[in-house]
Amino acid sequence: MATFQRLGRRGVAIVAAVLFLIYTVAEAAAGSKATTVVFLGIGLGLVRWWFFSFAGRVRRGWPKLAKALGLWQQDPIKRLNEEFSYAWPKITKVKQVPGGYLVRVKLLPGQTPSALGDHTDGLAHAWRVFRVDASSPARGVVVLRAWVADPLDKPFGPAEMGMPGLLDRHETPAAPPVKELPAPARDPWAPNFSSVELGRCDDGSPWVLRLHGTHVLVAGVTGAGKGSILWGVTRGLMPAARAGLVELWALDPKRMELSYGRALFQRYSSDAAEMVEMLEDAVAEMSARAHRFAGKVRTHEPSVDCPFVVVIVDELAFLTAYQPDRDLRKRADAAIATLTSQGRSVGFCVLGALQDPRKEVMNLRNLFPDRIALRLDEPAQVDMVLGQGARDRGAEADLISPIPSVGAGVGYVKRETHPEPVRVRAAYVSDADIDRMVGDVTPGGAA
Numbered sequence: 001m002a003t004f005q006r007l008g009r010r011g012v013a014i015v016a017a018v019l020f021l022i023y024t025v026a027e028a029a030a031g032s033k034a035t036t037v038v039f040l041g042i043g044l045g046l047v048r049w050w051f052f053s054f055a056g057r058v059r060r061g062w063p064k065l066a067k068a069l070g071l072w073q074q075d076p077i078k079r080l081n082e083e084f085s086y087a088w089p090k091i092t093k094v095k096q097v098p099g100g101y102l103v104r105v106k107l108l109p110g111q112t113p114s115a116l117g118d119h120t121d122g123l124a125h126a127w128r129v130f131r132v133d134a135s136s137p138a139r140g141v142v143v144l145r146a147w148v149a150d151p152l153d154k155p156f157g158p159a160e161m162g163m164p165g166l167l168d169r170h171e172t173p174a175a176p177p178v179k180e181l182p183a184p185a186r187d188p189w190a191p192n193f194s195s196v197e198l199g200r201c202d203d204g205s206p207w208v209l210r211l212h213g214t215h216v217l218v219a220g221v222t223g224a225g226k227g228s229i230l231w232g233v234t235r236g237l238m239p240a241a242r243a244g245l246v247e248l249w250a251l252d253p254k255r256m257e258l259s260y261g262r263a264l265f266q267r268y269s270s271d272a273a274e275m276v277e278m279l280e281d282a283v284a285e286m287s288a289r290a291h292r293f294a295g296k297v298r299t300h301e302p303s304v305d306c307p308f309v310v311v312i313v314d315e316l317a318f319l320t321a322y323q324p325d326r327d328l329r330k331r332a333d334a335a336i337a338t339l340t341s342q343g344r345s346v347g348f349c350v351l352g353a354l355q356d357p358r359k360e361v362m363n364l365r366n367l368f369p370d371r372i373a374l375r376l377d378e379p380a381q382v383d384m385v386l387g388q389g390a391r392d393r394g395a396e397a398d399l400i401s402p403i404p405s406v407g408a409g410v411g412y413v414k415r416e417t418h419p420e421p422v423r424v425r426a427a428y429v430s431d432a433d434i435d436r437m438v439g440d441v442t443p444g445g446a447a
């Protein structure tokens, strides 16, 4: 009975009319035996749909779930002798999409999308799915995107994604175009510099990280997969670096990460004093460019004479917080602050990795316009990296799995056009990929 009430009078009438039509046609065309078979088939189909499909399960449990989530409203009583009746937001459509389902819900008057958006965790548990996202594509409507499984739970490499970046040294590179191709460029020869494709977003779209005109901070505990971002950027910029349009400067205090592909970097150091000198050289070159450009050029266009310089710092805190030499620490702080505040428009980008966002590097954090939160220790650190309120809006970087195959390289980013954080996973750049890149740049090296 309750089911019929939920269907509404119009729904019951439509179902009855359709069944009657099928009955009449089947009876006239094939006789009563065939009609019984047809009706048995329809009955079994309906039972299967109602009890075993996701759509049936969601619709069946919806009134109870809506009550539990506080979405019921008491309907006004029209006549005095009438019983109390309640209304709840109706599911108008359940549609299967790659990786899950879209559940469209019509809100009751006075309800806002947050009535459902605040309960996405509860909905995911009730529906036994990995995650639920809520959006409101139209007034009075909420679309709940149910992810049946985590789309990013399996590691993948750049090659299997067909991502641009690697060159095959046995082929002849095309002449470097002066202007880059539109991102994300899938042509592995494209000396792309403004952005690189690093992996995948959890809606399946490519994760493209902007580099030219910004600075990027990557924060994550040890083992979070910061290396895959640093190597992903290196890999993505390799064709442009070979063409002379990009220079990669590597500061590698831990010596365990970037030293593996040392030949890929135009400048490399793991010595504290030398690293600070490199930063100061970058500041000096930046100032010289600013002087040259003043009044003539407003945006930097990379060329062989004036390349885009990406300064990769594997552990920023080593220079700005843990460095025991106070003078070096101060010089590093000053150089990074100058580079990040003034270097964007003259072709400098700092890509810094950081294990602990609470340390003194915090002061510099806001100078990095783009930030990536990989696995972090505490919820509060998510807001420190991505900005106030990011954790509440779904950036659960503190809940990323510590199991490397499941959670390494997984993180959250904020896009300029979207207030909501986006979950991403970086492709894993393996030692073999790095060897191949080194082979590509080393004369006579093995491909």
Ligand SMILES: Nc1ncnc2c1ncn2[C@@H]1O[C@H](COP(=O)(O)OP(=O)(O)OP(=O)(O)O)[C@@H](O)[C@H]1O
Pocket (backbone or CB within 6 Å): 155, 156, 220, 221, 222, 223, 224, 225, 226, 227, 228, 257, 355, 404, 405, 408, 409, 410, 425, 426, 427, 428, 429
């Ligand atoms: N994108 C990825 N996909 C799958 N596995 C990954 C990915 N990135 C890293 N890993 C795995 O996680 C391990 C740790 O990664 P990585 O060394 O990059 O972490 P890290 O954040 O740089 O740690 P640390 O700060 O200690 O250097 C790697 O050895 C690799 O096995």
